[in-house]
Amino acid sequence: MTTVPEAAPTRVPTVREQAVEARRAGRVLGTLPTEQKNAALRAVAASLRRHAAEILTANALDVEAARAAGLNDALIDRLTLTPQRLEGVAADVDKVVTLPDPVGEVVSEVTRPNGLKVSRRRVPLGVLGVIYEARPNVTVDVATLAVKSGNAVILRGGKETVRSNAVLVRLIGEALSQHGLPPAAVQVISDPDRARMLELLRLDDLVDAIIPRGGAGLHRFCVENATVPVIVGGVGxxxxxxxxxxxxxxxxxxxxxxxxxxxxxxxxxxxxxxxxxxxxxxxxxxxxxxxxxxxxxxxxxxxxxxxxxxxxxxxxxxxxxxxxxxxxxxxxxxxxxxxxxxxxxxxxxxxxxxxxxxxxxxxxxxxxxxxxxxxxxxxxxxxxxxxxxxxxxxxxLGAEVAVSTQKLHARGPMALTELTTTKWVVRGEGQVRG
Amino acid sequence: MTTVPEAAPTRVPTVREQAVEARRAGRVLGTLPTEQKNAALRAVAASLRRHAAEILTANALDVEAARAAGLNDALIDRLTLTPQRLEGVAADVDKVVTLPDPVGEVVSEVTRPNGLKVSRRRVPLGVLGVIYEARPNVTVDVATLAVKSGNAVILRGGKETVRSNAVLVRLIGEALSQHGLPPAAVQVISDPDRARMLELLRLDDLVDAIIPRGGAGLHRFCVENATVPVIVGGVGxxxxxxxxxxxxxxxxxxxxxxxxxxxxxxxxxxxxxxxxxxxxxxxxxxxxxxxxxxxxxxxxxxxxxxxxxxxxxxxxxxxxxxxxxxxxxxxxxxxxxxxxxxxxxxxxxxxxxxxxxxxxxxxxxxxxxxxxxxxxxxxxxxxxxxxxxxxxxxxxLGAEVAVSTQKLHARGPMALTELTTTKWVVRGEGQVRG
Structure with a gap:
């Protein structure tokens, strides 16, 4: 007997529907104080430890299915969670709690000759789409870094990890909820059909960045097909x-x-x-x-x-x-x-x-x-x-979500700051442009 | 009688060939001292003033052709250079000379516990592709900002400006050469065929960023078709x-x-x-x-x-x-x-x-x-x-190359700093990873 959830009888949401929810969650998450985000992340780590048996059971089913499907040993090794590896994943969440929150940082501030106060403030990117392969630890890593930096994230893991990811994302969502964070901030595309990945890549009205983590083929697929900006890396x-x-x-x-x-x-x-x-x-x-x-x-x-x-x-x-x-x-x-x-x-x-x-x-x-x-x-x-x-x-940098080899936005290891952008804030007292 | 150059009898280079040259030029430009780049830009401004008659003659032919083609008044106005407007363009070049050079700036610097000295240094993006419409002043603006920030640039102006751009880019190239800068740092795609624009958009092995300047349709075309990262903006x-x-x-x-x-x-x-x-x-x-x-x-x-x-x-x-x-x-x-x-x-x-x-x-x-x-x-x-x-x-910011409305890399007005990226520099004394 296992505790892996049965397939729900309800309709699977489209990726667009997920992204609309993610966008709404991102709006909330983007303005939360650091301490509230940290509290939620501590709850995530605690939940992973408390539910280790459930996670490992789901993972064992993924591993069993992967073996039956004839996947190679290297892939199966990356897929496999052990009690020790799971503790490492939880410890990494605790570590992210200790990292500084980049959101709200004032990057520059000047007063213009006309008296306008002009500043740039660091804000989350908004909604991230992260596409990766077999590793369930990436699910937690990426979710953690996204939440800490105030971003919602839509995760698209490999089909090998469907059961592990379903449990992990449910536990993360529950922990977020307990601390008043919207659970839709971390979602997984549960249907591993490639068409859904393609849908994600083209939601440029809702998703702010695609981060592929995988081989050259995956990166190429994203670059060729995405209308959402892609951060390529990890290959070189x-x-x-x-x-x-x-x-x-x-x-x-x-x-x-x-x-x-x-x-x-x-x-x-x-x-x-x-x-x-x-x-x-x-x-x-x-x-x-x-x-x-x-x-x-x-x-x-x-x-x-x-x-x-x-x-x-x-x-x-x-x-x-x-x-x-x-x-x-x-x-x-x-x-x-x-x-x-x-x-x-x-x-x-x-x-x-x-x-x-x-x-x-x-x-x-x-x-x-x-x-x-x-x-x-x-x-x-x-x-x-x-x-x-x-x-x-x-x-x-304390942690990384990916290693970028492109030049736009981020280059080299991408950590929390690279998951943010800036906005200009201009404060005046009635100034108009001459 | 005009001094507009006749179509050369030689084969028009492909955009890939132009980009290979641009890449080579960018490698040289990226390491030049600020003073040499500034001297070249001062020569550009002087050349624009000295060759005003030639530029205005070529521009008049563009305007004449545009009228014959039935272009609307707004477009013709944007296309038209006058002595006063041209002086404004030259003055803008002089202004860019006075702006600080972002290249070489050390963005961060730390010594790690193992003694590694880790820093991030600001470097040019490399090769830019800028796609725009009727305005010949953009040709000079963009070329100037690119050179100052150490980037090579491939310009794709509207077909209405072909004659103006040919003269402007030739004069810019000559001024760059006089100061030891590679003239291939500023190139124009002379054939306005859309297929060539498409070729530019897909040269992701050679071009580091595409910056469209134009209406929503142009931006959409770039986002849909580019494999090179695109910075969208100016629309909202x-x-x-x-x-x-x-x-x-x-x-x-x-x-x-x-x-x-x-x-x-x-x-x-x-x-x-x-x-x-x-x-x-x-x-x-x-x-x-x-x-x-x-x-x-x-x-x-x-x-x-x-x-x-x-x-x-x-x-x-x-x-x-x-x-x-x-x-x-x-x-x-x-x-x-x-x-x-x-x-x-x-x-x-x-x-x-x-x-x-x-x-x-x-x-x-x-x-x-x-x-x-x-x-x-x-x-x-x-x-x-x-x-x-x-x-x-x-x-x-002193000047802008575009206004970005996307979140990756740059948001809001993009000036010289936004035309750069960083690289990590790690200096050790034989350290290995444990």
């Missing part, structure tokens, strides 16, 4: 350029091994994991054998251009010849392509062609470092640090 | 709510007449001109006869709901009964709709339904004012000031 090729100045001694070579290893191996499925290592002939000669041995020992397949292939062969280190499409490619796996460049200029050209997400340089030369920082136009530029630091928590 | 219904506290005495009524008159009449074709006046039965009784007489004297047609219609009739003031679609409608002309509401709450609901651009309240009650400011979610909210102040120059 990550480069690291190893300047020879960094590997002039044992300590430098050891540090390069650690940094490149961490960038590639620490979590290869993440969007900020390294894809392509750029080397000069000299930096390759000085450091590549050591770097490559370390990577191969960690299970990395190296796809090497002719010069680095030859070098690795001569050291008896396993590698395969790189194909053309191994460059400008996001692997999301234990694979790394190696590319030789003449120097910084060629590295910059290569990154300009293929990069936009996270790009790093290892160098001891401050001029090279500054040239790299100036000229690489990516969401995050790293000097002598792992590419894995391009992450909301690591950069000090 | 403007409301003013007249609270009874404002019109308790002669001075208040006189001020209401002035503010409402200015909002409606000062430039009725502007997007921030008043469309709908909201009144309570009491504020209507106290002030509407005076307000209406003033408006009618200025040539305004009043479209009144039943209560205000009856009131105006009883005072012998001309009005027509409002139709349903006179509310939530942008007139861009000397027409104003009048709507009675029970009080602030109903006014807020009405504005939530129809507003998003500029909405004003006239009140002497600070509580009402604050409630209005809190609850109206529009690009600009005005208290006791003309709606016409929602304008880049009026709000102190």
């Amino acid at each position: 090729v990550v480069h690291l350029y190893l300047d020879e100045s960094y590997v002039q001694d044992e300590a430098g070579i050891e540090s390069a091994c650690e940094l490149i290893g961490n960038s590639k191996v620490q979590r290869p499925s993440a969007c900020n994991a390294l894809d392509t290592l750029l080397l000069t002939p000299t930096s390759a000669r000085l450091a590549l054998p050591d770097v490559a041995r370390r990577l191969v020992a960690a299970g990395v397949e190296l796809r090497a251009d002719p010069l680095t292939y030859e070098l690795l062969q001569s050291h008896g280190i396993a590698a395969v010849p790189a194909q053309e499409d191994d460059f400008g490619r996001e692997f999301l796996a234990l694979t790394l392509s190696l590319k030789t460049v003449a120097g910084l200029g060629e590295a910059l050209d290569f990154i300009a062609l293929h990069g936009n997400h996270t790009d790093a340089i290892l160098t001891r030369d401050p001029v090279q470092a500054e040239l790299f920082v100036q000229n690489v136009d990516s969401a995050a530029v790293m000097v002598n640090a792992s590419t894995r630091f391009n992450d909301g928590a690591q950069l000090g | 219904v403007v409301h003013l709510y007249l609270d009874e506290s404002y019109v308790q005495d002669e001075a208040g009524i006189e001020s209401a007449c002035e503010l409402i008159g200015n909002s409606k009449v000062q430039r009725p074709s502007a997007c921030n001109a008043l469309d709908t006046l909201l009144l309570t039965p009491t504020s209507a009784r106290l002030a509407l006869p005076d307000v209406a007489r003033r408006l009618v004297a200025a040539g305004v047609e009043l479209r009144a709901d039943p209560l205000t219609y009856e009131l105006l009739q009883s005072h012998g003031i001309a009005a027509v009964p409002a139709q349903e679609d006179d509310f939530g409608r942008e007139f861009l002309a000397l027409t104003l709709s009048l709507k009675t509401v029970a009080g602030l709450g109903e006014a807020l609901d009405f504005i939530a339904l129809h507003g998003n651009h500029t909405d004003a309240i006239l009140t002497r009650d600070p509580v009402q004012a604050e409630l209005f400011v809190q609850n109206v979610d529009s690009a600009a909210v005005m208290v006791n000031a003309s709606t016409r102040f929602n304008d880049g120059a009026q709000l102190g």
Whole structure:
């Protein structure tokens, strides 16, 4: 026996109807004091803990169905909640409670020569549409960040998570209600039909932003079909350029091994994991054998251009010849392509062609470092640090709803502030325009 | 005899080819010092003045062709350059030189517990696509703001301005070259075929933002067809709510007449001109006869709901009964709709339904004012000031490239800062993620 709710006998609302409710809820949520939003979020965390058994039972049914449908192990792993993971989700809600509320912040304030007091005030975006795949933890993460920043949100999770999401969203709604927040502030599109996702993408009169979280295909689908503004991200090729100045001694070579290893191996499925290592002939000669041995020992397949292939062969280190499409490619796996460049200029050209997400340089030369920082136009530029630091928590934002690789609105990790906009407030005493 | 250039015998480049050049130019422009950009802009202004005869000759041919094609007077007026208008355009370029350069600004800077130095640096968006209609002054305005903010721009003007734009863009390119800036930073799509506009809208691998400047139809076309992010704006219904506290005495009524008159009449074709006046039965009784007489004297047609219609009739003031679609409608002309509401709450609901651009309240009650400011979610909210102040120059931004009514990235007048984004810069000493 389970407590998963039966399909309701009533008509499923259209996405437009949901969005109208979300808009109304957003109007209320946008003006609530921080303490009331925090109280509701604390109640969400408490409810997740109190109803752990119910959540895990629903999730187990999702997992069972996913196995029956033959989904791969990686997907099933992302879908699966355990008591420990669920506690982590609740703890993340508690953490968001502690973050500052961006709403109401006065961004600028001036008095004009005619006496008008002109200010810009930070306000919620309004209604967010978030589209994601198997992970039920995203449901809670996103709902929490939306509520804290005063936004209503319509969640469209993968069909694998329907049962988990139904329970989670019901519990969130109940907790919001207890503290006077409109439960319609957090809604889920329960019917996983793609037509409903398409409907969401085109509600530009009601929804203020679409945030897709998933692979390149999902992002492309959103960009191609949405009339609502889309924030794309989370997809991109990550480069690291190893300047020879960094590997002039044992300590430098050891540090390069650690940094490149961490960038590639620490979590290869993440969007900020390294894809392509750029080397000069000299930096390759000085450091590549050591770097490559370390990577191969960690299970990395190296796809090497002719010069680095030859070098690795001569050291008896396993590698395969790189194909053309191994460059400008996001692997999301234990694979790394190696590319030789003449120097910084060629590295910059290569990154300009293929990069936009996270790009790093290892160098001891401050001029090279500054040239790299100036000229690489990516969401995050790293000097002598792992590419894995391009992450909301690591950069000090406390949490992130997504990592944007576009330039409009938000770039890099998006946290609470990126879920807001501003409005101009003008106060006068009868001024007219001459 | 004219100096308008003949059609070149060479193949017209595709928009993609233009965008590749723009991207390359943008990479150069993005790292140039402010003084070099300013020198180039000063040269642009000087060149416009020096070549006034050539520009005006080309423009006269555009105007002649427009007349022959039967374009309406308003459009022809917007198309027409005069010596005085051209001097105004050059003076605006000089003004942009004096504005602060947003590029390079450090937006935030922290040192993380692990010693990483994390900052965000303001950088240009990259490549802009700006689509507009008849006005050749926009060509220079937009090019100037783009160059100052380090962006390349692809301009797609109306077909009416082809000859004017060809000369203007050539002169701009020459001035940029003189100061070492890539002339491809400012390009025009010379072939006015709609297919080329469509090509521009879908170059999301090369173009960072589309800014349409025109009517609702153009904005809709961009939103429906673009895969490049679009900043929509310049279109919206403007409301003013007249609270009874404002019109308790002669001075208040006189001020209401002035503010409402200015909002409606000062430039009725502007997007921030008043469309709908909201009144309570009491504020209507106290002030509407005076307000209406003033408006009618200025040539305004009043479209009144039943209560205000009856009131105006009883005072012998001309009005027509409002139709349903006179509310939530942008007139861009000397027409104003009048709507009675029970009080602030109903006014807020009405504005939530129809507003998003500029909405004003006239009140002497600070509580009402604050409630209005809190609850109206529009690009600009005005208290006791003309709606016409929602304008880049009026709000102190110095210049504007467009007025955004969307929430992502920029809201309200967009000036130089809104043509930039940020990138994260992380400096370490070998840190890896644990």
